[in-house]
Amino acid sequence: MDIHSKPIQERIDWLFDLSKRYAADFSDPESYLARKRYLAAHPTDIVALKCMDGRINIPVATRTPPGIIQPFRNLGGQFDLGWPHLNETLAHHVSEIAGAARQVLALITYHFSKGDPHRGCAGFNYDTEAAIAHTHAIREQMEFMFGKGHGTVYPILCGFETDEDALVLHGRDGTMLNLAELSPGQDETLRHRLIGLYPDMSAQMREDLLPLLSGNLAHIAHVRGLHRALDIEHREWMICIGRGFDFLHTPNLALIIGPYSPNLDDPIRKAASIILNNMQTGRIPDDGFLVLASSPYQEIGMDRARAELKAHFATEFTAEVIRSEFPALARKMHLRTAVLNWATRKLELTGS
Numbered sequence: 001m002d003i004h005s006k007p008i009q010e011r012i013d014w015l016f017d018l019s020k021r022y023a024a025d026f027s028d029p030e031s032y033l034a035r036k037r038y039l040a041a042h043p044t045d046i047v048a049l050k051c052m053d054g055r056i057n058i059p060v061a062t063r064t065p066p067g068i069i070q071p072f073r074n075l076g077g078q079f080d081l082g083w084p085h086l087n088e089t090l091a092h093h094v095s096e097i098a099g100a101a102r103q104v105l106a107l108i109t110y111h112f113s114k115g116d117p118h119r120g121c122a123g124f125n126y127d128t129e130a131a132i133a134h135t136h137a138i139r140e141q142m143e144f145m146f147g148k149g150h151g152t153v154y155p156i157l158c159g160f161e162t163d164e165d166a167l168v169l170h171g172r173d174g175t176m177l178n179l180a181e182l183s184p185g186q187d188e189t190l191r192h193r194l195i196g197l198y199p200d201m202s203a204q205m206r207e208d209l210l211p212l213l214s215g216n217l218a219h220i221a222h223v224r225g226l227h228r229a230l231d232i233e234h235r236e237w238m239i240c241i242g243r244g245f246d247f248l249h250t251p252n253l254a255l256i257i258g259p260y261s262p263n264l265d266d267p268i269r270k271a272a273s274i275i276l277n278n279m280q281t282g283r284i285p286d287d288g289f290l291v292l293a294s295s296p297y298q299e300i301g302m303d304r305a306r307a308e309l310k311a312h313f314a315t316e317f318t319a320e321v322i323r324s325e326f327p328a329l330a331r332k333m334h335l336r337t338a339v340l341n342w343a344t345r346k347l348e349l350t351g352s
Contacts, residue, residue: 004235004252008288011237012334015253015290016347022247023346026066038065044208045097046070047090048107049138050160051077051121052256052267054236054248056111061165063215066246067345069107073258075267076123077109078134081141086260094146094153103205104153106142108135111160114180119162122234122274123267132157132170154201164223167216171197184217235283238290239271241314244340244347245294259295259314268321276329288332291318294347296340307339308350 003014025031047070050056059069070093072079072086081087097104110131113119117126124131139155146153159168159178166180177193190213194206201209235252241259248254255271257264279286293314297307315337323330338347 004237004284007285008334012290019247019347023344026345035065035067038068042208042211043102044205045102045104046107047072047104048109049077049079050109051111051123052271053111054252054254054256055162056160061216061219062212063219064212072260073256074260075257075270076121076131078123079138079260081145083260083262098152103202105205105209106153106155107158108138108155109158109160110135111162113162115163123270150200154205156198164220166220169197179213179216180220182217184221187214187217190214234274234278236274236278237284238292239275239318240292241318242294242311244296246345264317265321268318269325272322272326272329276326288334290334290336291315292336292338293318294338294340296342298342304339311337311339311350
């Protein structure tokens with residue numbers, strides 16, 4: 001079903017049904033035990049810093065079980081580890097992982113299209129070299145913050161080619177591994193290739209990275225058998241602000257903005273301009289779009305109340321930016337606020 005062309009209320013109803021189905025699958029005993037088995041076999045924690053573009057879905061592209069890769073999203077994958085909220089969130093996460101005697105693999109991503117530069121990253125004005133340079137800067141900040149010896153945190157640069165969902169790994173010496181240039185039958189060469197790319201990476205971390213690469217090879221082969229003309233163009237009809245949007249595993253539904261930058265108005269403005277352009281070019285109906293804010297909570301009581309306040313602030317802040325900058329578009333805006341139960345991934349609406 002082409003949900004992008006449906007009336008806005010039908011799209012919203014479909015979206016929350018998708019969320020319910022995802023939470024049910026995530027909470028299913030079989031899924032829960034599968035994650036436990038996966039983490040027992042592959043204990044390395046994996047985080048991904050990536051663009052708000054809804055096409056960048058690394059768990060799907062690597063065939064990794066939901067809940068394994070922790071996403072950090074922002075416009076263009078642009079981050080600064082000096083941002084107070086990002087600084088504290090990342091430091092707390094790494095501290096918890098290290099306390100459990102585990103390591104962290106940080107995928108610092110950029111994205112591009114090999115078929116058309118203008119299907120690339122609008123956040124960098126489709127300048128892939130500028131995006132790559134920014135990922136280098138983030139890696140340097142990570143090494144400053146967590147150490148260059150990579151004993152706990154190993155940051156790697158990772159390209160994401162959106163036409164085929166192919167990963168491109170950048171080695172420390174300038175070499176690259178483009179998964180699109182390999183076939184699924186070359187799985188057995190991946191371990192040797194990783195040793196060449198990252199000679200100081202621990203053996204356990206390499207073993208935990210291998211399933212992502214093997215999964216990506218299989219996914220690329222699958223994608224090549226599909227018609228992707230619509231999937232690889234912007235057709236987003238919603239702006240998500242906050243965290244807790246893992247259920248959005250359908251391409252080009254949403255522009256997802258993490259709550260990390262102290263200047264949230266800039267990515268909101270960019271996202272709204274993309275929605276407006278999608279309407280003006282006929283890629284989506286012009287009858288409305290959705291703004292959905294979400295904040296996760298771990299415990300009931302105070303923690304849930306804190307998340308609800310945070311989500312409501314995000315809703316109102318986003319709406320005010322759009323009303324101020326795009327008054328005509330704002331009249332087509334539908335607002336929803338939710339909190340996310342982190343244990344079950346259930347999205348709980350708290351009001352419109």
